[in-house]
Amino acid sequence: MSNLYKEAGVDIDAGQRTVNLMKEAVRSTFTPAVLADVGSFGGLYALEGLPERPVLVASMDGVGTKVKLAAQLGRWEGIGADIVNHCVNDILVQGARPLFFLDYIASSRLVPEQVAAVVTSMAEACRAVGCALLGGETAEMPGVYTEGAFDVAGTVVGLVARAEILPRQAEMVAGDVLVGLPSSGPHTNGYSLIRRLIEGRDLEASFDETGRTLGEALLEPHRCYLAEVERLRAAAVPLKGLAHLTGGGFTDNIPRILPPHLVPEINEGSWEVPTLFQQLVAWGNIAPAEARRVFNMGIGMVLVLAEEEIEQALSLLPGAVRIGRLAERGE
């Protein structure tokens, strides 16, 4: 048997070794709602204390070619947080808090220690937001993935009361303020282009004012904004909408949450574009409008708030910046 599998290029023991390595990390995310242990056919999650008219919000996403950079640098430990935080932010913009997460990790050849590093990172990011790592799949697929490459995807499922779904487009009016929350880097977007821009550059050299290397700056995990949103909720600051600046960068994501009659008016100089983005733009000689469609340019999440809430909101959100306002289309 194991010979047959070896001939076919599959290491049947790697799966079990991987499970053993990551079991404790996964269990550490379990809340009392989790009913089944690691290794069941499906993960079980008890729905208790439901709000009135509960709505599930689900999102599936991948880390994109940031995984290629992680593989190149042999640093897997941020990739798990990347996918969890990306997914959690995606349902946050609809008002949902995460319940549980499931992951998919595939490679031409599973290296248990690498998979365990990714899953441990996922587990930490899950624990930080009270989300159970309910299940997942690790797949060894010789011939599908290039040698040494791997892919990471995930699904998050969260919950929101129907009355609290975001965005609240009917409440948005011209003059509402756009507040930006800082990103930790390119998050999980633009990496096919980034990999091209950094070709031949030294990823291990100290890079910016923080002393990080270029590789470290590029692998900085996607930041999660749940804590900031919870802080506003706790203070009863009403949010009209949230836009997660992912694929489509700074430019394309804000309009997605606005009613058709409103457009964002961005005050371009209102925040400092981090060194990394300035550098990427310079290396690629990218026009500003183009850069804003690929990269988040230092802003990972945009909040829509009424003018009268701004003072309190900014006092609750260190690092948040007023970056623009909503205007009538054609105003």
Next chain:
Amino acid sequence: MSNLYKEAGVDIDAGQRTVNLMKEAVRSTFTPAVLADVGSFGGLYALEGLPERPVLVASMDGVGTKVKLAAQLGRWEGIGADIVNHCVNDILVQGARPLFFLDYIASSRLVPEQVAAVVTSMAEACRAVGCALLGGETAEMPGVYTEGAFDVAGTVVGLVARAEILPRQAEMVAGDVLVGLPSSGPHTNGYSLIRRLIEGRDLEASFDETGRTLGEALLEPHRCYLAEVERLRAAAVPLKGLAHLTGGGFTDNIPRILPPHLVPEINEGSWEVPTLFQQLVAWGNIAPAEARRVFNMGIGMVLVLAEEEIEQALSLLPGAVRIGRLAERGE
């Protein structure tokens, strides 16, 4: 912009063309519970008519290297059904009916028509079980996937009342009967080995008694068993457990659902092993015990039922076969 992306090997328009091609198929799966349209950050699913003590059951899985065979033969239309049915079966064994499904499709280069074929197949499989295709991600990842290869993964989320969770291990006793439901082929397991066994063979030649080619036989989609289980429920035939014969084949999956004191006793000659499996075993000169740990050998789902329910169960399930019983460990 598009030049920059082209240089980086990314076709930014492919994503939008893909969305356009698959939008209608996806929408065709929407039930009244779906609140957000295609393209939202997250999919919204209203929970209504919940049972007492509702439990969500979730599973994420991939199609495995069957995708490689599909790519080789240029036939994508079964792969969507493969992943949906695989996932639906995985939560069925815990008693859950599917609510919604999310998909992940990644490739070195997205071919919109291929992605649309996969998603259309997913949508059909979802519609057949009343499951909404709530969201997904298509990712173009040059350098991660080998040229022409793609990967497909999915997550299903279903619902079960806590009192109806399967398996019911406390009710299982020695003498309970194991009933097998026929598989439609290897489903989604053993394909790394299969690809090795068919090297150099003619995939286009008529193969078995049905006149299918070898390629067609191997790409037959994973069968879904929800309808059979619903039929038993409708007739109030109490099921004690269900085992989905996936990775680990015939041998490893049945013990997963049994209490420690019981073991399955299989009557090896009780069902006819389909030609395809006989042929694969012959080509690989695989010992019977080994074959049963890789392949489902013609049985895709195993039911545990009390002896007194068997007559009615078999009358409700055409093609079902009594394949063994439970025995005390060490009996």
